[in-house]
Structures are given as C-alpha cells and as structure tokens.
Amino acid sequence: EIVLTQSPGTLSLSPGERATLSCRASQSVISSDLGWYQQKPGQAPRLLIYGASSRATGIRATGIPDRFSGSGSGTDFTLTISRLEPEDFAVYYCQQYGTSPLTFGGGTKVEIK
Amino acid sequence: EVQLVQSGAEVKKPGESLRISCQGSGYSISDYWISWVRQMPGKGLEWMGTIDPSDSFTKYSPSFQGHVTLSNDKSISTAYLQWSSLKASDTAIYYCARHKDINTWSAALDYWGQGTLVTVSS
Numbered sequence: 001e002i003v004l005t006q007s008p009g010t011l012s013l014s015p016g017e018r019a020t021l022s023c024r025a026s027q028s029v030i031s032s033d034l035g036w037y038q039q040k041p042g043q044a045p046r047l048l049i050y051g052a053s054s055r056a057t058g059i060r061a062t063g064i065p066d067r068f069s070g071s072g073s074g075t076d077f078t079l080t081i082s083r084l085e086p087e088d089f090a091v092y093y094c095q096q097y098g099t100s101p102l103t104f105g106g107g108t109k110v111e112i113k
Numbered sequence: 114e115v116q117l118v119q120s121g122a123e124v125k126k127p128g129e130s131l132r133i134s135c136q137g138s139g140y141s142i143s144d145y146w147i148s149w150v151r152q153m154p155g156k157g158l159e160w161m162g163t164i165d166p167s168d169s170f171t172k173y174s175p176s177f178q179g180h181v182t183l184s185n186d187k188s189i190s191t192a193y194l195q196w197s198s199l200k201a202s203d204t205a206i207y208y209c210a211r212h213k214d215i216n217t218w219s220a221a222l223d224y225w226g227q228g229t230l231v232t233v234s235s
Contacts (some may be wrong), residue, residue: 001175034125037158044208044228045158050221056213057223093158097149097219101174102148102160110172 002027002096004105012113019081021108023094028074030098036070036079039107040090048092052077084110115139117147117226125199132195135169135209142190143167147210148222149183149194153205157158161179161207163218164192172218173222199233 003026008019013019023034032052047056049070056064067082082089089112094105135147141197148163162173164183171183184190192209206228211222 027222030219033219037222039158039198044225046223046225047213047221050213056221083212095158095160095221097221100172100218101176102163104150104158104160107157110146 001049001098001101002029002103004094006092006105006108008016008102008108009106010109010111012111013084015084015086015113017084019084019088019110021081021092023079025073025075025077025079025096026047026095027098032073033098034070034072035076035094035095036068037093037095038088039093042099048050048079054113063102079084081110099111114213114222116169117224118208119207119229122232124234126169126235127201128235129199129233130195130197131199131231132149133207133231134209135192135194135226137190137192137211140211143187144215146216146218146220147185147192148210148212148218149181149192150210151177152208152228153204156158156212162190163212165216165218166190166192172207196199199231201233201235203231204233 007022034052036049039045069087149161153161161177166185182195209226210222212220213222214220
C-alpha cells in the first residue's frame with residue numbers, strides 16, 4: 001500500500017498569501033496518478049487537481065480557479081494556491097489512484113492567521 | 114448535470130445490518146466506476162473500495178475487505194454499501210464518488226455524493 005504523508009498538518013496564513021502544500025509518497029506514484037481535493041466543514045470533498053497538475057472542471061463546468069496549481073512526480077507532489085481567497089480556507093487531501101488500494105494523505109488544514 | 118444522491122442518515126445498534134445507497138443521474142451509470150470513502154468523526158478520508166456498475170466487479174481496500182459489501186443495480190443507477198453486522202467503530206460519514214474516466218478505477222474522483230452519516234450506538 002502506498003502511504004501518502006502530507007505536510008504541514010496545519011498552515012496558518014492570511015488572505016492574499018501563497019500556500020504551498022506537500023504530499024510525499026512511500027513509493028513512486030504510477031503515471032503521476034495523483035489528485036488533490038478540498039473539503040470544507042459539512043461538505044463533501046471537491047476535486048481540484050488530477051494527474052498531478054491538471055485542474056479539474058468542477059461542478060456545472062465552472063472550473064477550478066487558476067490560482068490552484070499542482071506539480072510533482074514520482075514521490076513528491078505539491079499543491080500551490082497562489083493568492084489565498086477567503087473561500088480557500090479548508091482542508092486539503094492528496095490521493096493516489098494509480099495503485100490499488102487507492103490511498104489518501106492525512107490532510108493539511110489551511111487556516112486563517 | 115451529473116449528480117450522486119445518497120440515502121439519509123441512519124442510527125443503528127451494534128450487530129445490526131445496514132445498506133446505504135447512492136443513485137447516479139446525468140450520465141451513463143455503466144461507464145464509470147463508483148468508489149466509497151469513509152470519514153470518521155473529525156478524521157481524514159479513507160478509500161473503502163470500488164465497483165464497476167457495468168458488471169458489478171469490485172475491488173476492496175484490505176482494511177475493509179470482509180467487513181463491507183459493495184453492490185449495485187444498474188437498472189436504477191444505484192450503488193450500495195452494506196454491512197451485515199455493524200460495530201460502534203463504523204460510526205462515520207460515508208461518501209460515494211465517481212471515477213472521472215470511463216471504464217477504469219484508476220482515475221480521480223470527480224463527483225461526490227452528499228454523504229450519509231451512519232451512527233452505531235447501543
């Protein structure tokens with residue numbers, strides 16, 4: 001099983017600042033089959049990034065804002081939020097889906113400083 | 114519009130059985146695998162398993178194999194998650210989610226149900 005370790009556990013930032021979230025895999029993720037999800041309290045997760053760097057379409061084809069970007073390959077992946085908006089404060093999870101069992105990281109909470 | 118609508122909250126006693134559902138609409142249900150994800154209170158996401166609605170082929174996480182059963186009825190575009198004997202530790206929110214690429218489980222989860230809260234308490 002591929003273990004995903006996210007860091008930091010909590011990121012305290014102000015609106016307008018840049019957020020950098022890390023996801024490290026215990027072994028190489030096949031074909032960069034890695035996604036990032038955002039979850040707000042009381043809501044289901046939402047897909048932001050797939051294939052390590054492709055922004056998702058989003059519900060009703062609204063698209064994920066381009067301030068969200070993903071990068072990385074192999075065992076090291078990063079989600080970057082270029083300028084935090086108030087609605088971006090949430091918990092973020094990475095997930096690998098190239099190898100069964102699919103696995104999620106433990107999450108990074110982005111909170112308002 | 115693609116939607117996954119899950120059944121309502123359940124309160125059960127330890128040892129009881131339960132089946133919760135996830136009905137898809139707005140797309141061809143047979144073309145996309147459906148996964149189930151557990152979220153225990155205040156905790157992260159755990160992948161439980163996935164089912165191919167076209168033929169009911171399943172893959173399970175070792176952590177959940179033998180404790181839950183995935184099934185589906187494609188005639189009503191509905192997937193199910195079932196327990197034969199619940200434990201208090203099964204208390205959680207359960208989400209169904211669709212894999213975004215056709216005919217593969219190796220894809221991100223692009224549409225999610227609203228979640229079903231299952232509470233198991235004596």
